[in-house]
Amino acid sequence: MTEWQPLSVTPLADVLKQCAVPPALPGNRIPGGVVWTLAFAPLIGYALEMWTAGLSGMEFEEAYAAVTEGQYWFITLILNIALGYLDERRLRKSGVDTAAFGWLAWLVPFYLWRRAKALGQKPAYFWVWLVMLILVLLTA
Structure with a gap:
């Protein structure tokens, strides 16, 4: 093809007409800033x-x-839940179907595990969250 053509005259046009939303980003391309902040949320x-x-x-x-x-236990709880729901919302905006695990955002360890499995990622942030929780509990 030596000349540019409008997308509407290519075979790809039929495929695009069937899609109402763009495809989800692959798991390795989804930004992880919020989920890693959530991993360190206990600390x-x-x-x-x-x-x-x-x-x-x-x-x-x-x-x-x-x-x-x-006396201030609720601060960590609110932080964990807020970050869980923020991450779930960002995943949805990235095109990820969070129906299978999004409702678990308030149960952080379950959410982190299911998130990793759904996105085909290693559950490193789950293990970091667990280690941080244990460290905080040991200091108390």
Whole structure:
């Protein structure tokens, strides 16, 4: 083919008429910034809990005791759930069908595992999340 032709006169035009939406990105091309932030969310949440306790005027020892006693547990929970739903929303916008696992976004470890399997990725972010959770629990 030596000259450019409009797409409408090529054989590809029939295929494109059947598709209402573009195809989903392959698993290795989907940006992973949010899911990796989610993988470190237990540690980030712990830091936010300490920061919040410090903002309330507590000394370090008091803040540490308050966080250890679970006074600010909801911060990490909200962070995990928010990041899970944000990641699920971004996957949907990328054209990924999240019907099989998207509703699990509030159950982060299950969501991360199913996400990896659905996208054909290794579940590294699942294991990182689990290690971060164990590290945070061991420090408490």
